[in-house]
Amino acid sequence: MAEVAEKTGKNTIIHVTGLTKSYGEVLAVDNISFQVNPGEIFGFLGPNGAGKTTTINVLTGLARLDSGTIQIGGIDCTHNPKAAQHLIGIVPDESNLYPELTGFENLCFCAALYGMRKAERQTRARELMDTFGLSNAADRKFADYSKGMKRKLTFAAGIIHQPPILFLDEPTTGIDVASARQVRQIISGLQSKGTTVFLTTHYIEEAERLCERIAFIVNGRIVRIARTADLLQPVRGKNILILSTLNVAGNLSEEMPLFFPQHQFQFTSGQIRVESQEVVNVAPLMRFLDERGVQVTEARRHLPSLEDVFVQVTGIEAGLMKKEKEKPGVGGNQ
Amino acid sequence: MKGWIAFWNILIKDMRLYYLKPPNVSWGIIFPLAWTGMFFIKSGSGLESVLALLPGVVTISILFGTTSMLTVTITFERRSRSFERLLLSPISLELLMLAKTSGAIFFGIVNAFVPIIIAAFLVDLSGIAWSLVIPAIILIGIVSTFLGLFIAVSASEVFEAQTFSNFFRFPMIFLCGLFFPIMSLPIFIRPLSYILPVTYGVDILHGAVSGTQIMPLSLDFLILAAFCIVLFVLSLHNIKRRWIS
Ligand SMILES: Nc1ncnc2c1ncn2[C@@H]1O[C@H](COP(=O)(O)OP(=O)(O)OP(=O)(O)O)[C@@H](O)[C@H]1O
Numbered sequence: 001m002a003e004v005a006e007k008t009g010k011n012t013i014i015h016v017t018g019l020t021k022s023y024g025e026v027l028a029v030d031n032i033s034f035q036v037n038p039g040e041i042f043g044f045l046g047p048n049g050a051g052k053t054t055t056i057n058v059l060t061g062l063a064r065l066d067s068g069t070i071q072i073g074g075i076d077c078t079h080n081p082k083a084a085q086h087l088i089g090i091v092p093d094e095s096n097l098y099p100e101l102t103g104f105e106n107l108c109f110c111a112a113l114y115g116m117r118k119a120e121r122q123t124r125a126r127e128l129m130d131t132f133g134l135s136n137a138a139d140r141k142f143a144d145y146s147k148g149m150k151r152k153l154t155f156a157a158g159i160i161h162q163p164p165i166l167f168l169d170e171p172t173t174g175i176d177v178a179s180a181r182q183v184r185q186i187i188s189g190l191q192s193k194g195t196t197v198f199l200t201t202h203y204i205e206e207a208e209r210l211c212e213r214i215a216f217i218v219n220g221r222i223v224r225i226a227r228t229a230d231l232l233q234p235v236r237g238k239n240i241l242i243l244s245t246l247n248v249a250g251n252l253s254e255e256m257p258l259f260f261p262q263h264q265f266q267f268t269s270g271q272i273r274v275e276s277q278e279v280v281n282v283a284p285l286m287r288f289l290d291e292r293g294v295q296v297t298e299a300r301r302h303l304p305s306l307e308d309v310f311v312q313v314t315g316i317e318a319g320l321m322k323k324e325k326e327k328p329g330v331g332g333n334q
Numbered sequence: 335m336k337g338w339i340a341f342w343n344i345l346i347k348d349m350r351l352y353y354l355k356p357p358n359v360s361w362g363i364i365f366p367l368a369w370t371g372m373f374f375i376k377s378g379s380g381l382e383s384v385l386a387l388l389p390g391v392v393t394i395s396i397l398f399g400t401t402s403m404l405t406v407t408i409t410f411e412r413r414s415r416s417f418e419r420l421l422l423s424p425i426s427l428e429l430l431m432l433a434k435t436s437g438a439i440f441f442g443i444v445n446a447f448v449p450i451i452i453a454a455f456l457v458d459l460s461g462i463a464w465s466l467v468i469p470a471i472i473l474i475g476i477v478s479t480f481l482g483l484f485i486a487v488s489a490s491e492v493f494e495a496q497t498f499s500n501f502f503r504f505p506m507i508f509l510c511g512l513f514f515p516i517m518s519l520p521i522f523i524r525p526l527s528y529i530l531p532v533t534y535g536v537d538i539l540h541g542a543v544s545g546t547q548i549m550p551l552s553l554d555f556l557i558l559a560a561f562c563i564v565l566f567v568l569s570l571h572n573i574k575r576r577w578i579s
């Protein structure tokens with residue numbers, strides 16, 4: 001690890017400038033630049049089609065860039081993507097193991113691709129099958145694995161050679177709550193042993209929980225990149241109250257800010273969002289609404305999170321991101 | 335060293351997974367035999383024609399053996415995305431493609447001996463120049479594999495690659511002098527024969543079995559070797575351009 005960091009000269013292990021990649025008419029990645037520091041978990045957060053997978057494909061050598069520069073582990077990979085492949089491990093968004101081989105054979109084969117010797121391959125494969133709770137299925141064909149088991153084995157295959165840099169493309173998509181949690185623990189564990197992790201996700205909570213730094217990517221562009229703590233700073237001290245309403249009466253959007261100048265209001269259909277630096281006193285708000293014939297069915301306090309920052313920065317409704325791909329795994333389960 | 339561990343394991347895995355797969359058994363072994371049987375019956379001649387047919391049958395076995403193997407090791411793996419795993423591993427593209435094609439070459443060479451062994455029971459093979467037959471079989475195996483590879487990587491879609499492959503291998507049976515001498519082909523078709531590498535391999539086999547080659551054998555070997563190199567280099571070029579796009 002330390003050697004790799006030293007080789008970069010600067011204190012970055014992945015260094016990308018002006019990366020652009022289009023597929024025909026589609027501009028998949030549009031002039032993005034970012035750096036990843038050694039040993040950190042760096043998150044790429046964005047909706048479907050934002051260009052997350054394309055970025056990973058270009059960095060790992062599955063796709064060619066149109067313009068820009070890439071340095072991985074101090075090696076210039078701009079024109080020779082193979083140059084740094086020995087330093088990286090990849091867990092792709094879709095399993096790409098051999099359906100005809102057993103789980104154990106798949107792991108051993110992947111280890112062999114990185115030049116590991118037989119005894120070492122087998123020990124490591126057994127160890128990983130155990131870590132991922134797949135030991136009982138070691139001798140079953142990969143084709144017969146369930147979706148979640150496939151995902152876990154694909155993860156294991158990506159780290160079998162203990163790469164110093166790991167690319168994870170939506171590592172918890174399609175697995176159950178417990179497995180997602182386990183995968184997140186494994187990711188944290190890898191980081192604590194010095195692995196640098198580049199992770200894409202469209203689960204905001206996952207990014208918030210795992211990543212030290214996050215880039216928001218939308219339509220192929222990075223719209224914000226910062227330390228997670230810094231991203232959260234502006235919303236940290238805020239008090240947010242969400243009121244669910246049955247009907248809207250009068251001109252609330254003009255009246256309420258006049259009546260409660262200490263609060264900020266946002267009106268969406270069926271919801272009023274109240275934001276304030278002070279604790280929001282509910283009673284006056286209720287009285288005000290009641291007097292105007294607005295029926296309030298629920299008032300709930302909302303703890304500000306990265307989701308609020310994401311919505312603010314990208315203008316994308318956070319709810320949309322989660323619904324796009326069904327996922328049971330995320331949501332306060334750790 | 336690390337590269338060779340990868341090379342060897344890719345080769346072993348392909349052999350284990352694919353040697354007895356239906357497309358290989360049917361297209362690689364049964365089809366050439368059925369084809370030969372048909373020729374044998376059609377010609378209405380006796381056992382004496384076995385020797386005359388042998389070069390063509392051997393070649394057809396290699397051609398279909400190698401290309402059908404290539405379909406599973408490369409075309410199918412690309413479709414299932416497992417090929418990406420190979421592209422992501424730290425072995426040079428040259429070594430990777432050699433590993434992926436060695437299985438096909440080996441399968442083709444083994445296939446070539448199926449008709450030879452059958453023929454050995456029917457006629458006397460002692461007059462054959464084996465020192466020419468063996469290298470010719472190896473070279474035909476390599477060249478037809480690389481030709482198949484070149485065709486496979488020239489197509490951008492998987493199903494296109496399979497159609498393409500059939501589009502080439504069937505006409506070659508007639509164009510490369512397997513069963514009919516090239517000289518008996520209409521003169522305007524003959525240039526086609528000369529741009530197909532298999533023609534030169536078949537010529538060596540005819541020379542080795544019955545002394546009926548139409549070109550100097552050393553020239554045949556030279557041209558075959560040149561085709562192997564050119565096809566492999568062109569294929570690598572196409573892989574870089576099309577598969578890593
Ligand atoms: N091989 C390809 N050929 C053509 N277009 C592509 C290809 N790969 C990606 N694209 C396009 O590039 C854009 C970015 O796709 P990409 O797969 O990188 O998105 P993503 O952020 O990974 O999305 P998701 O969350 O759905 O995985 C999309 O518009 C997609 O259609």
Ligand SMILES: [Mg+2]
Pocket residue numbers: 052053054093169
């Ligand atoms: Mg993706």
